Amino acid sequence: MTMLKEGRPTAPQAVNEADSAPATVTGNRALMLEEALIFEIGSTDTTGVDFAEAPKVASRLGNLARTDGIGLPGLSEQETVRHYTRLSRQNYAIDLGLFPLGSCTMKHNPRLNEKVARMPGFADLHPLAPQSTVQGALAVIHELAQWLVTLTGMHSVAMSPKAGAHGELCGLLAIRSALEARGDARSVILVPESAHGTNPATAAFCGYKVEDIPATPDGRVDLEALKARLGPDVAAVMITNPNTCGLFEREMKTISDAVHAAGAFVYCDGANFNAIVGRVRPGDLGVDAMHINLHKTFSTPHGGGGPGSGPVVLSEALTPFAPLPFVEKQGDRFVLVEEETVEDHHASSFGRMVAFHGQMGMFTRALTYILSHGADGLRQVASDAVLNANYILRSLDDVLDAPFGGSGPCMHEALFSDKGLAEGFTTLDIAKGLIDEGFHPMTMYFPLVVHGAMLVEPTETESKAALDQFILALRSLAERAKAGDEALKGAPYFAPRRRLDETLAARKPVLTWTEGALAQAAE
Numbered sequence: 001m002t003m004l005k006e007g008r009p010t011a012p013q014a015v016n017e018a019d020s021a022p023a024t025v026t027g028n029r030a031l032m033l034e035e036a037l038i039f040e041i042g043s044t045d046t047t048g049v050d051f052a053e054a055p056k057v058a059s060r061l062g063n064l065a066r067t068d069g070i071g072l073p074g075l076s077e078q079e080t081v082r083h084y085t086r087l088s089r090q091n092y093a094i095d096l097g098l099f100p101l102g103s104c105t106m107k108h109n110p111r112l113n114e115k116v117a118r119m120p121g122f123a124d125l126h127p128l129a130p131q132s133t134v135q136g137a138l139a140v141i142h143e144l145a146q147w148l149v150t151l152t153g154m155h156s157v158a159m160s161p162k163a164g165a166h167g168e169l170c171g172l173l174a175i176r177s178a179l180e181a182r183g184d185a186r187s188v189i190l191v192p193e194s195a196h197g198t199n200p201a202t203a204a205f206c207g208y209k210v211e212d213i214p215a216t217p218d219g220r221v222d223l224e225a226l227k228a229r230l231g232p233d234v235a236a237v238m239i240t241n242p243n244t245c246g247l248f249e250r251e252m253k254t255i256s257d258a259v260h261a262a263g264a265f266v267y268c269d270g271a272n273f274n275a276i277v278g279r280v281r282p283g284d285l286g287v288d289a290m291h292i293n294l295h296k297t298f299s300t301p302h303g304g305g306g307p308g309s310g311p312v313v314l315s316e317a318l319t320p321f322a323p324l325p326f327v328e329k330q331g332d333r334f335v336l337v338e339e340e341t342v343e344d345h346h347a348s349s350f351g352r353m354v355a356f357h358g359q360m361g362m363f364t365r366a367l368t369y370i371l372s373h374g375a376d377g378l379r380q381v382a383s384d385a386v387l388n389a390n391y392i393l394r395s396l397d398d399v400l401d402a403p404f405g406g407s408g409p410c411m412h413e414a415l416f417s418d419k420g421l422a423e424g425f426t427t428l429d430i431a432k433g434l435i436d437e438g439f440h441p442m443t444m445y446f447p448l449v450v451h452g453a454m455l456v457e458p459t460e461t462e463s464k465a466a467l468d469q470f471i472l473a474l475r476s477l478a479e480r481a482k483a484g485d486e487a488l489k490g491a492p493y494f495a496p497r498r499r500l501d502e503t504l505a506a507r508k509p510v511l512t513w514t515e516g517a518l519a520q521a522a523e
Contacts, residue, residue, distance in 0.1 A: 032496065033086050041083070042073030048080065090496050092440045098466050100434075102413040102443035102455025103196065103244055105274050105296035112372060113299060113365035122364050127356040131336055137360060138334035142327045144367040145311070148292060151378070152270075153281030154313035158322045160358045164271055167291025167310030168202040168238070170323060170353055174289060174314060175236050175265045176206065177321040177350040184263065186235035192221045193449050194243035196269050203238060213237075215449055218407040219245035219415075223255060230262035240269035241285075242276065242411035244447040245404050246389065246455070256286025265289070265318070273297045274459070275386055275412035278379030288315040298366035309362035320348045325357055384460035385412045388467060392456055395471045399478045403450050412459075418452025422484035427452040430477045432499055435492040437473035 027034030035041070042048070059065035075083070092099075099106030117123065125137055145157045158174075161167040172189075179186055189203035192213040200210040213229065214222045221239065237259050241249040249255070256266045268282050268290040274297045282290050294309040295302040302308075314322055325338040336357060373381065386409070393414035397405045401419035404410070418427045431441035431454075443455040456474075458467055480488045492499065 031089075033089075034496075035083065035086050038075070038083055039073050041079055042075040044069070044071050044073055046074035048075045048077060097439060098458065098462050098470050099440050100442040100456045100458065100470060101440065102246070102415070102457045103271060103446070104302070104443065105271075105293070105412070105457060105459055106302060107274075107296075107299055107459040108461040109299050109301055109365070110369065110372070113368045116368045117361045117364045122360065125360055131334075135334055138327050138336060140367055141357065141360075141363055142329055142334055144363050144370070145327065147367070147370050148311055148313055151277060151281070152273075152287075152290065152292070152313045153283030154287070154290070155283070155316040156314050156319040156322055158312045158314065158353070159326070159363070160323055160353045160356075161291065161310040161312055162354060162359060163308035164269075164291050164293045164310045165198040165202055166308075166353065167293075167312045168198060168267070168269070169205065170310075170312045171267050171289030171291060171314075171318075172202060172206045172208075172236070173323075173350045174312075174318045174321040175267065177348060178265070178318055179235055181321070181348055186233055186264070188233045189235055190226065190229060190237045192226075192237075192239055192243070194219060194221065194245050194247075194447060195238055195240040196244055196271060197446070199238040199240065199267075199269055208235060215245075219243070219247050219404040219449075220249055220407070221251070221255060223251050223258075226255060227258050230258060230264065232263065234259075234262060234264045236265040236267050236288075238267045238269065240272065241282075242272040244455075245407075245449070246410040246413040246415050247404060247407055248276070248411050252285040252287075260286065270313075271296055272412055275382055275389075277382050278375065279382050282313070283315065288318050289313070294362050294366045299369045300362040300365040307359050307362065309359040309366070311358075321350055323351060323353045324349050325352075327357070381460050385458075386410075388458040388460060388462060389414050389456075391464075391467060392458055392471060395467075396474060396478070399475055399482070400454070413455055413457035415447075415450060416454040416456070417450050418454070421452075421478075421481045425481040425484065425488070427454055429488050429491065430454065430474070430481055432491040433477040433480070433488055434473060436494045437477070439470060439473060 094106050094108055121136055122140075125134060131138065141159055145159055148157045149155070158170055161170045187209055189200075189206075189208040189210055190213050191200045191203065191210055193215045203210045211229065213226050216222050220243065226237070237255070239249065239252070239255065241252055243249060259266050265288040266286055268285075268287040270282070270290040270292045273282075273290075273292055277297055289312055291310045291312045292298075294300040294311070300309060312322075325336050328335050328337050370378065389410050389412050393402060393405060393410050396402075396414075396416065400416040402415065403417050403419075404415060418425075418430075421429075427444050431444050434441045443453075443457075445453055446455060447453055458470070462470075477488065490499065
């Protein structure tokens with residue numbers, strides 16, 4: 001039974017019924033079906049489809065040519081369909097329940113977006129089709145670009161980057177080109193501790209030396225430490241705002257002014273734009289470049305449901321160095337400008353990011369989302385995302401440590417730590433317990449500035465009822481971990497597989513199927 005205490009959901013102790021339930025002969029448990037490995041189902045010396053004998057031809061691979069059998073199992077159509085259907089039933093998905101992953105923004109993808117993306121003329125486009133035959137598609141790209149520029153208060157946008165980290169690369173290449181154009185080679189990128197992990201990786205990939213900027217006790221950039229480090233060798237500062245502690249950088253304009261005064265540029269990681277869209281324009285804060293994850297802010301599919309898309313908005317100072325190609329309206333026609341030399345804007349382009357222009361399916365979905373919401377709807381998106389995160393933060397801060405709970409309202413995500421759990425209990429135990437409760441675990445151990453971090457982002461698409469159920473589950477698990485409930489260390493009990501030895505899996509992964517590998521795994 002569920003009771004309410006001071007307005008906070010509580011739950012009774014979990015009962016590990018899985019341990020006491022009788023075993024079945026097959027291993028099946030009602031509709032949770034146990035299945036052998038696919039290699040054990042089918043024989044590797046037969047196929048499910050008959051093919052004519054392949055003609056003998058000389059291999060052009062020389063000694064790299066395969067001489068032994070490929071070893072794939074032969075399955076009938078029915079066996080194949082059942083295999084993948086059973087696997088799909090063991091997947092967690094946004095269509096099944098809340099995804100509390102912090103900094104990932106796993107929001108609902110409206111079916112209207114999918115319907116439009118599948119319309120003839122969008123779904124069957126070919127990247128080499130003559131421009132005269134794809135005017136509608138180019139118009140979509142152009143209109144989406146205008147919306148992104150308007151919403152961010154920036155000067156231009158590069159649409160071709162394929163994901164967030166790819167967008168970071170685009171922004172840094174534009175910054176490097178701008179510095180080189182003025183004969184000012186710089187070698188250092190400053191990255192605050194509260195930034196996303198891809199930021200220092202991208203900077204290093206571009207050949208820059210990366211230096212950290214510490215955070216203040218309230219989880220924001222240490223402005224004085226940043227000012228003290230600025231100098232003629234600093235090319236840019238990569239800052240995530242709102243940051244990975246779930247907080248808005250209130251001194252962002254002051255930071256930008258200081259960076260510009262030192263001759264450097266400001267790159268903003270826009271992964272968390274979902275929390276401020278329609279309310280804050282990064283261009284007004286002095287940002288020079290910022291990528292926008294369309295899946296995080298504008299509801300295009302995420303991860304395995306991709307592909308990704310990470311347009312990069314640019315300031316007037318960086319616009320001449322933006323990548324090619326770009327869509328331009330010339331009279332009543334839309335033109336994909338691909339020349340390597342353009343007299344007006346992009347005159348000093350650093351080149352191309354990709355062979356073609358970007359991800360058309362993502363553009364179509366994002367524009368559908370924007371147009372269906374309108375300006376007031378997008379503003380409401382940010383409001384609801386922040387409201388939901390703060391509801392979770394304040395509903396759990398009496399049972400879970402919230403290291404920055406006193407730093408003011410959080411933005412899109414709530415951050416907790418493992419401080420206060422009983423000896424020997426960790427964030428991992430709570431995460432595994434969430435699986436038993438029917439939820440995908442939250443982001444664990446990130447950001448690194450918080451020990452045992454638990455980062456929760458509910459997004460704006462979850463109802464109060466859904467949030468209450470999640471709060472109920474997380475509260476129960478936190479109480480059990482604080483009370484030293486040893487049963488929690490064995491979770492999950494109700495998943496298809498019990499807790500794995502993740503250290504062994506990382507150090508000695510079994511990546512190929514052989515009789516020996518199976519024997520090793522069984523041991």
